[in-house]
Amino acid sequence: MKKNSIFKVQKDAWDIFLRGLHAVDPFSAIERNVKLTGSILEIEGQKYDLDNYKQVIVVGAGKAGATMSRAIEDILGDRISFGHVNVKYGHVDTVNTINIHEAAHPVPDQAGYDGAQIIYDILKKTGEDDLIIFLLSGGGSALMPLPAEGISLVEKQQVTNLLLSCGATINEINTIRKHISRFKGGYLAGVAYPSTLITLIISDVIGDPLDTIASGPTVADNSTFDDCLRILKKYDIIAEAPGSITRHINLGVAGVAKETPKKGDPIFSKIQNVIVANNMNAFKAGKKKAIELGYTPLILSTLIEGETKDVAKVHAAIAKEIRKSGNPIAPPACILSGGETTVTIKGNGLGGRNQEFALAVAIEIEGMENTVIASIATDGTDGPTNPAGAIADGSTIERGKKLGVSAVEYLDNNDSYHFFHKIGDLLISGPTNTNVMDFRIILVV
Amino acid sequence: MKKNSIFKVQKDAWDIFLRGLHAVDPFSAIERNVKLTGSILEIEGQKYDLDNYKQVIVVGAGKAGATMSRAIEDILGDRISFGHVNVKYGHVDTVNTINIHEAAHPVPDQAGYDGAQIIYDILKKTGEDDLIIFLLSGGGSALMPLPAEGISLVEKQQVTNLLLSCGATINEINTIRKHISRFKGGYLAGVAYPSTLITLIISDVIGDPLDTIASGPTVADNSTFDDCLRILKKYDIIAEAPGSITRHINLGVAGVAKETPKKGDPIFSKIQNVIVANNMNAFKAGKKKAIELGYTPLILSTLIEGETKDVAKVHAAIAKEIRKSGNPIAPPACILSGGETTVTIKGNGLGGRNQEFALAVAIEIEGMENTVIASIATDGTDGPTNPAGAIADGSTIERGKKLGVSAVEYLDNNDSYHFFHKIGDLLISGPTNTNVMDFRIILVV
Numbered sequence: 090m091k092k093n094s095i096f097k098v099q100k101d102a103w104d105i106f107l108r109g110l111h112a113v114d115p116f117s118a119i120e121r122n123v124k125l126t127g128s129i130l131e132i133e134g135q136k137y138d139l140d141n142y143k144q145v146i147v148v149g150a151g152k153a154g155a156t157m158s159r160a161i162e163d164i165l166g167d168r169i170s171f172g173h174v175n176v177k178y179g180h181v182d183t184v185n186t187i188n189i190h191e192a193a194h195p196v197p198d199q200a201g202y203d204g205a206q207i208i209y210d211i212l213k214k215t216g217e218d219d220l221i222i223f224l225l226s227g228g229g230s231a232l233m234p235l236p237a238e239g240i241s242l243v244e245k246q247q248v249t250n251l252l253l254s255c256g257a258t259i260n261e262i263n264t265i266r267k268h269i270s271r272f273k274g275g276y277l278a279g280v281a282y283p284s285t286l287i288t289l290i291i292s293d294v295i296g297d298p299l300d301t302i303a304s305g306p307t308v309a310d311n312s313t314f315d316d317c318l319r320i321l322k323k324y325d326i327i328a329e330a331p332g333s334i335t336r337h338i339n340l341g342v343a344g345v346a347k348e349t350p351k352k353g354d355p356i357f358s359k360i361q362n363v364i365v366a367n368n369m370n371a372f373k374a375g376k377k378k379a380i381e382l383g384y385t386p387l388i389l390s391t392l393i394e395g396e397t398k399d400v401a402k403v404h405a406a407i408a409k410e411i412r413k414s415g416n417p418i419a420p421p422a423c424i425l426s427g428g429e430t431t432v433t434i435k436g437n438g439l440g441g442r443n444q445e446f447a448l449a450v451a452i453e454i455e456g457m458e459n460t461v462i463a464s465i466a467t468d469g470t471d472g473p474t475n476p477a478g479a480i481a482d483g484s485t486i487e488r489g490k491k492l493g494v495s496a497v498e499y500l501d502n503n504d505s506y507h508f509f510h511k512i513g514d515l516l517i518s519g520p521t522n523t524n525v526m527d528f529r530i531i532l533v534v
Numbered sequence: 535m536k537k538n539s540i541f542k543v544q545k546d547a548w549d550i551f552l553r554g555l556h557a558v559d560p561f562s563a564i565e566r567n568v569k570l571t572g573s574i575l576e577i578e579g580q581k582y583d584l585d586n587y588k589q590v591i592v593v594g595a596g597k598a599g600a601t602m603s604r605a606i607e608d609i610l611g612d613r614i615s616f617g618h619v620n621v622k623y624g625h626v627d628t629v630n631t632i633n634i635h636e637a638a639h640p641v642p643d644q645a646g647y648d649g650a651q652i653i654y655d656i657l658k659k660t661g662e663d664d665l666i667i668f669l670l671s672g673g674g675s676a677l678m679p680l681p682a683e684g685i686s687l688v689e690k691q692q693v694t695n696l697l698l699s700c701g702a703t704i705n706e707i708n709t710i711r712k713h714i715s716r717f718k719g720g721y722l723a724g725v726a727y728p729s730t731l732i733t734l735i736i737s738d739v740i741g742d743p744l745d746t747i748a749s750g751p752t753v754a755d756n757s758t759f760d761d762c763l764r765i766l767k768k769y770d771i772i773a774e775a776p777g778s779i780t781r782h783i784n785l786g787v788a789g790v791a792k793e794t795p796k797k798g799d800p801i802f803s804k805i806q807n808v809i810v811a812n813n814m815n816a817f818k819a820g821k822k823k824a825i826e827l828g829y830t831p832l833i834l835s836t837l838i839e840g841e842t843k844d845v846a847k848v849h850a851a852i853a854k855e856i857r858k859s860g861n862p863i864a865p866p867a868c869i870l871s872g873g874e875t876t877v878t879i880k881g882n883g884l885g886g887r888n889q890e891f892a893l894a895v896a897i898e899i900e901g902m903e904n905t906v907i908a909s910i911a912t913d914g915t916d917g918p919t920n921p922a923g924a925i926a927d928g929s930t931i932e933r934g935k936k937l938g939v940s941a942v943e944y945l946d947n948n949d950s951y952h953f954f955h956k957i958g959d960l961l962i963s964g965p966t967n968t969n970v971m972d973f974r975i976i977l978v979v
Contacts, residue, residue, distance in 0.1 A: 393847070399840035402845075403838055417833055417834055440949045
């Protein structure tokens with residue numbers, strides 16, 4: 090009987106995840122946010138009369154691009170004049186009008202560059218009478234690479250690697266990358282101006298910062314060419330950086346190359362940026378499912394970062410407290426938690442942050458009854474592995490022991506994949522064509 | 535105005551802590567749990583008629599011992615025949631009947647040994663007609679050192695250091711330590727038998743495991759001499775360990791030295807173990823104060839462990855989510871969180887886990903308005919420093935910059951004390967004569 094009950098709880102966790110995932114599916118996300126009534130397109134209260142526009146053009150980039158395209162076609166139909174969206178190889182879908190252009194991710198390739206050039210040419214030709222719908226999702230930056238003139242993709246990659254190797258922060262790297270692009274950091278908005286532009290965004294970044302998701306192509310930037318020069322000097326890499334890049338930055342400092350557009354720039358006057366799906370959307374839906382299944386739900390936070398195994402300890406502490414004292418909520422309890430943690434790799438095993446989380450949490454909840462904790466990547470791919478994540482319960486460690494696998498050893502070797510593969514508790518969803526970071530569930534019944 | 539309001543929130547945090555601290559003060563703790571009506575002593579529903587006992591004897595050990603003694607004297611008065619309690623140097627209080635015996639902590643000294651010997655002699659002489667009240671609190675193990683016969687304090691310390699240096703787990707170390715003691719691991723219960731024994735415990739251990747707090751002198755033990763031998767073999771330290779200790783363990787394995795008493799042993803039939811104060815008691819009281827001050831309170835967990843700066847990130851993520859979406863609760867919100875984190879020391883600065891937590895959390899909440907996060911050691915001493923902890927808000931980092939101190943650099947150097955000393959946000963309570971681990975407060979208004 091106990092065995093049956095834990096299976097039921099495991100199934101509940103999976104069902105809660107699926108409900109959440111459904112809410113952030115590109116199709117649901119666009120349907121929820123984009124309404125067409127007659128010729129009136131309404132998005133977050135803002136109305137556009139399509140009869141006022143000569144052309145409705147769809148462009149975009151990102152791993153969810155193909156399904157977002159299908160969704161927007163489903164709503165706008167032949168209102169769409171034409172379109173071009175860069176997607177990751179294989180991430181295709183059935184579309185009619187919009188051209189789906191496959192390219193490489195996470196390392197950009199020539200196909201991505203060619204597709205970005207097509208988007209650039211389309212935007213350059215649009216005018217005041219055109220409405221552009223820009224579909225943006227995770228991977229959009231790498232899938233739409235368009236360095237400033239005179240800079241090659243390889244040189245751009247070189248300076249990124251150089252910055253990484255000398256310990257530059259992600260913020261510093263992005264400052265440089267925005268300034269050597271023709272799209273990032275709001276530059277794309279300048280290319281599209283004076284068209285009307287609506288950016289529909291599936292957010293895969295903690296806190297949904299518009300200037301960070303896909304490097305903020307349609308959002309004002311705060312950083313400057315002066316900052317870029319300061320960063321190159323700080324890490325003493327002016328000599329090492331590709332000449333084309335230092336030259337471009339120096340031109341920017343001299344006021345010759347154009348600065349990233351700043352807040353208040355008129356090019357942003359005709360732009361609406363809309364987050365159509367994020368981590369919280371998934372949790373709100375998951376929460377409803379949890380209530381249907383009889384759980385008291387609590388959304389802990391969508392903003393969780395930190396070393397995976399320590400974050401797991403805090404989650405285990407909450408699960409144990411639920412059992413011990415009914416705090417922060419009494420059983421049957423469902424805690425939902427999101428964001429994206431990091432793994433400091435020390436071993437040479439295989440795994441992803443979600444599987445590592447599940448393994449670390451399993452060690453902490455060993456022996457606890459009627460408790461299930463799952464961690465799942467909403468894009469269906471946890472790190473360099475096939476599964477989306479893994480599921481842990483009070484018997485995980487014991488079952489591992491019986492099969493000759495030690496959780497502590499596998500965790501030390503960052504080999505969560507092989508641990509869960511062995512005990513059969515990997516969670517496999519297949520590619521989901523979306524990404525709103527991670528979905529963690531604690532169920533204590 | 536804004537400045538005034540953050541001062542108000544800081545004061546609220548401190549007041550919530552003080553209310554919590556009051557509830558775990560040894561005096562409040564004993565008053566809450568021990569009732570005397572006529573000759574009837576009632577503790578957690580269990581009744582003892584003091585008229586049935588020839589003597590009521592108070593013994594004990596721990597940093598809270600003196601104030602616990604004063605509290606039990608306040609209730610039992612001249613019903614107490616005599617008493618002897620080992621405390622840390624300087625941790626004294628005004629008592630009448632009970633002898634307060636000062637000794638060294640955390641490294642035991644001869645005074646501790648002498649005091650433990652006195653307790654041993656007292657317990658040895660008691661009989662069926664005697665009621666013993668045993669006062670136990672943090673530090674009780676080190677303050678009441680009584681190795682098995684033939685083993686010196688120095689040898690006991692040697693084997694502990696040896697085990698630590700070869701990476702033995704705390705569980706393995708405790709298994710050995712219990713088996714080479716005359717008190718730990720339930721041995722004390724055997725010495726006191728057949729007296730009636732009530733152990734009143736202030737818990738400074740996560741989850742209040744009775745067999746771990748002060749090494750469980752009045753609780754059954756699970757481990758065996760066979761385990762001890764296995765551990766010595768595992769780390770290959772049989773040759774290195776002091777001869778007196780390997781000899782004692784071998785005598786145990788051979789059935790000559792007495793095994794730690796196990797569950798079901800009749801010596802436990804007349805023992806009541808009672809946790810009179812723990813982390814949760816502090817939070818329940820703090821929660822009431824938070825409600826009085828107009829906050830919606832949520833007790834997250836009293837069981838939180840993990841690397842301090844990663845635990846801080848999770849707490850910051852919760853604070854930010856409260857502000858962003860009103861989850862897990864809407865502002866004005868008060869999250870209470872306990873347990874005890876660890877710090878992996880990489881720098882050579884000064885600090886404690888609570889100050890490090892406050893510094894790490896300050897970095898994460900930089901710029902957030904009307905948010906205060908404090909972390910405080912309930913014993914009033916955070917690590918090897920004077921303050922109990924520190925308090926962070928959205929302006930902490932900026933104020934540091936203005937005074938020329940970089941939070942990131944001070945955190946990297948584990949120098950939280952000097953950072954908060956510089957900006958004036960240390961929290962100083964003085965010694966509290968109690969310890970129920972840490973008290974963290976998030977206030978978002």
